[in-house]
Amino acid sequence: MTKVYRVVALPGEGIGPEVVDASVKILQHLAKLEGFSLTIDYALIGQPAFNEFGNFFPTQTAQVCEGADGILFGAVTKGGILELRQHFNFFINLRPVRPFEILLNKSSLQPHKIQGVDILFVRELISGIYFGPSGRIEDDDGAYGYHTMKYYDWQIRRIAKVALCKAQERRGFLTVAHKENALPQIPWSRLVQEEAQHFPDVTVEPMLVDNLAMQLVREPKRFDVILAGNLFGDILSDIGGALVGSIGLLPSVSLNEHGFGLYEAIHGTAPDIAGKGIANPLGTIGAVILMLQQWGEIQAATSLLQAIERVLAQGYRTADLAPQGQEILANAETLTGLIVKQLSEQTLVNKK
Numbered sequence: 001m002t003k004v005y006r007v008v009a010l011p012g013e014g015i016g017p018e019v020v021d022a023s024v025k026i027l028q029h030l031a032k033l034e035g036f037s038l039t040i041d042y043a044l045i046g047q048p049a050f051n052e053f054g055n056f057f058p059t060q061t062a063q064v065c066e067g068a069d070g071i072l073f074g075a076v077t078k079g080g081i082l083e084l085r086q087h088f089n090f091f092i093n094l095r096p097v098r099p100f101e102i103l104l105n106k107s108s109l110q111p112h113k114i115q116g117v118d119i120l121f122v123r124e125l126i127s128g129i130y131f132g133p134s135g136r137i138e139d140d141d142g143a144y145g146y147h148t149m150k151y152y153d154w155q156i157r158r159i160a161k162v163a164l165c166k167a168q169e170r171r172g173f174l175t176v177a178h179k180e181n182a183l184p185q186i187p188w189s190r191l192v193q194e195e196a197q198h199f200p201d202v203t204v205e206p207m208l209v210d211n212l213a214m215q216l217v218r219e220p221k222r223f224d225v226i227l228a229g230n231l232f233g234d235i236l237s238d239i240g241g242a243l244v245g246s247i248g249l250l251p252s253v254s255l256n257e258h259g260f261g262l263y264e265a266i267h268g269t270a271p272d273i274a275g276k277g278i279a280n281p282l283g284t285i286g287a288v289i290l291m292l293q294q295w296g297e298i299q300a301a302t303s304l305l306q307a308i309e310r311v312l313a314q315g316y317r318t319a320d321l322a323p324q325g326q327e328i329l330a331n332a333e334t335l336t337g338l339i340v341k342q343l344s345e346q347t348l349v350n351k352k
């Protein structure tokens, strides 16, 4: 029986529409090759949504997303994304950091430091300082603003379980980012260690987040799964961009307890390059791989990864990867076309 999937594309702003466009083309092509049925519905988020509905994440958009098999997201300036994450209870944010072998020389670190790096960030996504009580007030000392880092213990425990499961499936090593020397009321280490009693095969290593940032650059290979709260996870995962060579390469999935997911790159709207067609679409295309894996379309996921690797092996590079020597400068459209062509060729070979 043909499997039927419905994806909601939310292109958003800046380079969002460019990278979503590339990813949709690839997904549609894969559907034809792999024989699954695919519908893509489009909806507005961010500034375009505000212009149309006076709201960055309008009810109309929430309704379109309801019941879909996945949301493919571009980028927004800020308005809309936090509301979207909260609306669907996407408390799990997974950000894998694994360099492409052929791009080791694009890392900010020396190739031998980065070869073999395989890190999974597990970031809590709908609590912490992003969502705690906040405001602007004026008192006798003047105007001030505040944001509050607030975590219920159960919110930490539930994301800890996710991270522990991931570590168990991987290399059994979980680093917990915390800042208990300054923020002792939010005991990440203790709560995660308590949960870890049910995971005897996982080693838990609590690490102060400032040291963790340094160790990530110094010796990235020592990490397996890194668990972090919302703010620390945001900051630490961008370091991954420097490790793999460009932030434009990194994908992400945000999930709720039912496995419903929001798929996006970790980068933003990149206003400095938006509208030029030169954005690297591989982060968002990588998010398509995560979507296919989540659906259980393993053959399609593997085939897409292979196609990307082969196109990179042919020397094509977007501008962020600073092509030089034998490498060939490609824009997003060219790169996408090459991946589509490669997918067709692979399928032909496999069917022979």
Ligand SMILES: NC(=O)c1ccc[n+]([C@@H]2O[C@H](COP(=O)([O-])OP(=O)(O)OC[C@H]3O[C@@H](n4cnc5c(N)ncnc54)[C@H](O)[C@@H]3O)[C@@H](O)[C@H]2O)c1
Binding pocket: 015, 019, 074, 075, 076, 077, 078, 081, 247, 248, 249, 264, 265, 266, 267, 268, 269, 270, 271, 272, 273, 278, 279, 280, 281, 283, 320
């Ligand atoms: N999920 C999201 O929607 C999301 C994520 C991060 C930032 N943002 C928003 O994006 C805006 C810009 O933020 P920023 O400049 O700090 O971060 P950014 O990720 O947009 O850009 C940082 C740098 O990386 C480059 N870059 C990013 N993605 C790229 C890609 N795919 N290909 C090539 N180069 C790429 C940019 O050109 C820029 O030099 C802000 O308004 C921020 O709030 C949104």
Ligand SMILES: CC(C)[C@H](C(=O)O)[C@@H](O)C(=O)O
Binding pocket: 076, 077, 078, 081, 082, 234, 266, 268
């Ligand atoms: C746009 C912004 C609010 C967002 C975040 O901080 O979560 C982004 O930086 C990300 O990494 O997804």
Ligand SMILES: [Mg+2]
Binding pocket: 234, 235, 238, 266
């Ligand atoms: Mg970020």
